[in-house]
Amino acid sequence: MATLSDVARRAGVSPATASRVINGSSKPVTDELRERVLQAVAELQYVPNAHAQLLARSHRGPVGVIVHDVSDPYFSEITRGLQRVATDQGRLLMICNSYRDPDRELEYVELLRGHQVAAIILAGSGYHDAEFIRLLNGKLAAYEATGGRVAVIGRHEHSGDAVMPDNRRGAWLLGQEMCRLGHERIGVVAGPRVLTTTTDRLTGLREALAEHGRRLPADRVRYAEFDRDSGAAATAALLDAEPGLTAIAALNDSMAIGALSLLRSRAVSVPEQVSVFGFDDMPLARDVTPTLTTIRLPLVEMGARAMALALDAGDGSPRVESLAAELVRRDSSGPPPG
Amino acid sequence: MATLSDVARRAGVSPATASRVINGSSKPVTDELRERVLQAVAELQYVPNAHAQLLARSHRGPVGVIVHDVSDPYFSEITRGLQRVATDQGRLLMICNSYRDPDRELEYVELLRGHQVAAIILAGSGYHDAEFIRLLNGKLAAYEATGGRVAVIGRHEHSGDAVMPDNRRGAWLLGQEMCRLGHERIGVVAGPRVLTTTTDRLTGLREALAEHGRRLPADRVRYAEFDRDSGAAATAALLDAEPGLTAIAALNDSMAIGALSLLRSRAVSVPEQVSVFGFDDMPLARDVTPTLTTIRLPLVEMGARAMALALDAGDGSPRVESLAAELVRRDSSGPPPG
DNA sequence: AGGTGCCAGGTAAGCGCTTTCCCGCCCAGA
């Protein structure tokens, strides 16, 4: 691999001069030397060693992102927002998938810290696990203590900058809508119990139902993984236990789609017999049949805001941006009564 | 940020010793010193500076991946495969989205080279652009000349290791199936002209049709972006120009889903009036209505194989793994005749 | 002509780590 000295030697200048022309230092260099250096760079196909550069300037480079799984549409939308802002500012992203393993998340924080990333962004639901939170906060604090920046998306654990989708309010809207449509017997396909997203959404839903004097018995809530197939399985269990359900609220769209698919396989018509509600409004919610009534979260926007927070130091006081959720009525919930 | 010297000082040992215990060198260290060092590491929350490490050993670290867009399911599936193998081998991935911009792709190659990645994986269709290919090959050659490894997925340009989905054969299967089902008037929603994927698939399709004595006039092929909305628009154009079409082949699933959505909005029933075919078999092909008949590509497998190739040096001779495509019959193509 | 500034360019000191080489110690053998 050609080094800066190779370039300098070939151009007949000192490494200092070569360095100056290569990264456009403020120090002026005569056109002639500049030309020779550029020539040498081209001939040797020289590319500066990024590690050496980062070591020498003590300037931090890329931004680290920890998500549960980029191939999950929820996260790919967020990532798209992150990317957009990062790219605008000429930052490279290092994306790490924790696959919902808290330990891996911890490891990645260390790893990113070691890579001197300018900021770490944690996206996706947090966990109900005091020990984990303690460890995570410890590591993040150590990172921030040395000038690193941290922003989280949809997590309560961290006390610094955060972008928070209003899960609770969104779920409340969902509950309101279900009551408005006259549903009494409601089943809920929830996400993993350990995730705060699950409990936030469940809380909002319960609040709305309570306002209408309805309760949500424990056996009407099934906890499952946040994916399609688990959603289908949970729906099956719900239906088996309580055949009279008129509505199923899945706490994310993937699971709602699983529910739809299961209902179809059992020849239960949606929305005539059972209404289905999702959460997140992923792009494909428009493409399933019937189209999915759901709560829209501005995912791309959330990513963009988080990156903006992470890259802008601010005055040190924690900034929390709450983004509103919105009800999107489509066909899976049927027409309004009357 | 705590450094190795800080740790050494605190433990009362030399940096050399500290380094040895921290990364388990072969050189033995007494238990007592080891203990003191570990203690200091914990107290200082020390994390080695990855850049300094990479500089000092001249060992290359992470693997660079260049895709068109991770939030496109096609690439997120591939990425999942890449991740799996990379994680197994303890490698970090640097994922770069080119957003289908060849220039950005070129930039990313340089950038990854500068970051001393152990390998570069280029995923996604190549371009029909001689100048671009020349430049790209130049940069890749420079990288490989210094020991870097390169693997491509679905690209003809590169002469080294490659994983190739059999697009042409897949499209041929599609064409066969369309003929078998008796379609005469076929419209094609193709991807961007500049992509080799588009031309490969078109070629395979034409071959199959030709075997049955059918031609595909130029005005029956509409070129669009590989996304849902472009697919819908192209379908509209196709239908307007030729209302008698009985089948629409979209060259990827996203576009096919766009086509489905447009047909629904025009109250054209699928498959009764028009059959729709996709390509790739993305997960959501099962969830749209009607479910999508498509050509399955083993995307995750492709990613995994590519990473395996990239991480295993081999004997230097180029290895090309061709992965078979497979027809998946679902509802959008209707029942077989008779 | 000698002095004063400037400015292009070079010299060298790190950035934080790994690793080679060397040193001093201890124990076995004579």
Added chain:
DNA sequence: TCTGGGCGGGAAAGCGCTTACCTGGCACCT
């Protein structure tokens, strides 16, 4: 008691780059 070998530990030389600091030469002034 002396020597040789082995072994744990430290000193120091880089890895490839940036940058503060210095130098030498020129133009301009007095």
